[in-house]
Structure formats: structure tokens, C-alpha cells
Amino acid sequence: MSTAYDDLATRILDGGAATPEDALAVLQSPDNDLMAVVAAAGRLRREHFGNTVKVNYLVNLKSGLCPENCNYCSQALGSQAPILKYSWLSKEDTLAQAGAGLRGGATRVCMVSSGRGPSDRDIDKVVEMTEALKDEYDGVEVCACLGLLKDGQAERLKAAGVDAYNHNINTAESNHDNIVQTHTYDDRVDTIGKAKSAGLSPCSGLIAGLGETDEQLVEALFALKALESDSIPVNFLMPFDGTPYENTWELSPIRCVKILATARIVCPDKEIRIAGGREMHLRSMQATALHVANSIFLGDYLTSEGQDALTDLEMLRDNGFVILGMEQAAFEEIIAAHQDAKAHRVGAVTPCGSGGGCGDGCGGCATDATDQSTEAVEGSEHNPSIRRRGAGTEVPANA
Numbered sequence: 001m002s003t004a005y006d007d008l009a010t011r012i013l014d015g016g017a018a019t020p021e022d023a024l025a026v027l028q029s030p031d032n033d034l035m036a037v038v039a040a041a042g043r044l045r046r047e048h049f050g051n052t053v054k055v056n057y058l059v060n061l062k063s064g065l066c067p068e069n070c071n072y073c074s075q076a077l078g079s080q081a082p083i084l085k086y087s088w089l090s091k092e093d094t095l096a097q098a099g100a101g102l103r104g105g106a107t108r109v110c111m112v113s114s115g116r117g118p119s120d121r122d123i124d125k126v127v128e129m130t131e132a133l134k135d136e137y138d139g140v141e142v143c144a145c146l147g148l149l150k151d152g153q154a155e156r157l158k159a160a161g162v163d164a165y166n167h168n169i170n171t172a173e174s175n176h177d178n179i180v181q182t183h184t185y186d187d188r189v190d191t192i193g194k195a196k197s198a199g200l201s202p203c204s205g206l207i208a209g210l211g212e213t214d215e216q217l218v219e220a221l222f223a224l225k226a227l228e229s230d231s232i233p234v235n236f237l238m239p240f241d242g243t244p245y246e247n248t249w250e251l252s253p254i255r256c257v258k259i260l261a262t263a264r265i266v267c268p269d270k271e272i273r274i275a276g277g278r279e280m281h282l283r284s285m286q287a288t289a290l291h292v293a294n295s296i297f298l299g300d301y302l303t304s305e306g307q308d309a310l311t312d313l314e315m316l317r318d319n320g321f322v323i324l325g326m327e328q329a330a331f332e333e334i335i336a337a338h339q340d341a342k343a344h345r346v347g348a349v350t351p352c353g354s355g356g357g358c359g360d361g362c363g364g365c366a367t368d369a370t371d372q373s374t375e376a377v378e379g380s381e382h383n384p385s386i387r388r389r390g391a392g393t394e395v396p397a398n399a
Ligand code: SF4
Pocket: 066, 067, 068, 069, 070, 073, 074, 075, 076, 077, 113, 114, 115, 116, 147
């Protein structure tokens, strides 16, 4: 059955481009049209990415302690969110954390540090980490996300082998000053330009649910298109308690799918990544959203816990997706290894490392793979679960 959304997809596939009015029509489509919207956006996704999903893994190199005041961020100046706070991971810790993500199925490691921007000594550290990662893991893609860049820093990252640089615009220019006051929208655009000029693949995206209007969401997506962002992380606000956005709930699962579909029709051939807030906001519609988007983060986020990695991987397989850059057999092996590890954890009766535990230090021995961090601050649909495993802890990563 032909619909206006299908006609729009055909027009784009024939070489046309969506207009802001088209984008607004998709974003504001009636809920009854959801499957027609998904089918239309899914045609674009299949055309450019087939059934592949790019799997990325976050390593938070430095957590909290940030002097900037991004209102949405649990790591910001003034945030009372009870997140992990630590200074730079060592190169060895970074390699170990990245290795867990890569063994877990990721093909890109995203190394992130909090802060306004890196010093030259910080760049030294990331250069060293990148060179070690590239030596250790054949074919690994590295993305750095270190804040605002100064002249010459992007070139140093590129020379070390960094593939991409992430710096989100986060919201429309017309909404930017409502969400942060310690730097400007132009500062952000300048860094994306520096990364691009140095030959790094620009990765820039947004956060939905920050009080923006529909028109501002569309404005942000067209800005990302103009910036030629190769990958577009779409975050859904996680309103951490202790931040100015606590108790801000503007999103529903259907709304999130429509946002992703709008991103797809505006930027049909770009990597659209479902980023932070995936589990909390899409909930049972995560798999539907993957028929529109083509990229996720595996496991945990910077300061909050994601669903367990096995659930992520099974979701991909069950919906007929494959991991970009990975043979099907390797994908199946990774799932089987995760299933074995889960069975091992569920089967054990006393904690690892204790006298009667398995002694493997697997971090498990819980009743479920999602229950590895006994000290985690409980999360729920209305409360992000604070990360208490992986980088900056002694607890094995969720990967
Ligand atoms: S988003 Fe980045 S710059 Fe802004 S407060 Fe968080 S860590 Fe700092």
C-alpha cells in the first residue's frame, strides 16, 4: 500500500532530499501511521546499510569533575547525581576495558573524557592509548570524544590512528543557550570543523527531550546534515536526579521511533545510532527502532548502566541483523559465549572471589546477568541506573 511516507522514501531513493516540512510531517505523524513511517524509513536504512548494525563500545576515560554546566549531564558542574568520579584511566585499564567491549561484539571503541576540552598532555595520553589499541586489536576503529579541541589537536589524534571524533551539537542552535551557558553552539561547531579538517570522521548528534520544540528538533537534524556528520548519535534524555533536568519526561517509545525515523529521512545514508536512553525510553520498541536506525552502543553508557550485553546481541540476531564487519559465525560464537557465561553465573551459588565462589572473578554469580553490580544504585523506568561496573571500578564490564 502506498502512503505519503512511502512516496517520500521513493523520492529520496530516487535522489531527492527531504525538506524541513517532510521531516516535520514524519515527526508529527499520527501514532496510527507508525508502521508506515517505520516501513518508509526502513527502506532507506536497508538501501544504505542492509541488515547490518554497527556496534560501538564506550570507555569513559575520565568521569565527572567537569567544569562545564551542560544541564542534561550527570558529570556537569553542580550535578549531584551519585555517579562514579575518577580521573584518567591508565593505558592498561583502557586497553582492558576496550578489549572487553571488542570481545563482546563491538567493532568501534569510543574513548570519552569529561571536561571542557583536552590539554596537550591529555592528547598525549589518548595518542598513546590509541596506538596501543591499534597494535593490540586488529581492525579496531577508534573514536575520541574529549570536548572542545584547540588548533593542532585533531591532527595529532589523526596521526595516532584515531578514526573519528565525536562532539555532539546536542540541540538546535536556537535552543542551545537554554541547556548550557559555559560554551556556545559556535564553539561546538568549531570543534566539529577542526575534526573534519584533520581528516577525522565527524560524529555529531543530539539529545531529544530537552524541552525543544518539534521545529527545533528538525532544525538540529538539518544542522547535522549541513555539518556532514558521518554518524549521528541520537540520545534520549536520561533525567538523572541531582541535575536540572531531573523529573523531565517528554518522551514516549513511539515518539522516540518517530525521532529516529525523522533522522533517517533527513540523513538517509548516515549512521543513525540509538545512543543513551535507549532502554529507558524505547523499552519494548528497541527492536522496531533498529529497523530505522543502524547503530547502537553495546552494554553500559558513560555513567549509567545499559541492559546486559547478551540481551543487546540477542535482540540483533532475533531481528535478523548482523554486526557490521563481523562474520555470522563469529557473531554466533560471541552470543554462545555470553550465554555460557550467563549460565555459569546463574548456576553459581556463592559470589566469585569468596571462599566458595567459582574463583574466576567473572563478576557474576548473580541471579541474572543484569544483576552483576550489587552496589549499583537501582535504576527503573524513572531513574537511570548509575554505572558501578566497567571503567573506574574493579567489577567486570557489561560487554
Ligand atoms: S557534556 Fe561534557 S562538557 Fe558538558 S558537562 Fe558533561 S562532561 Fe562536561
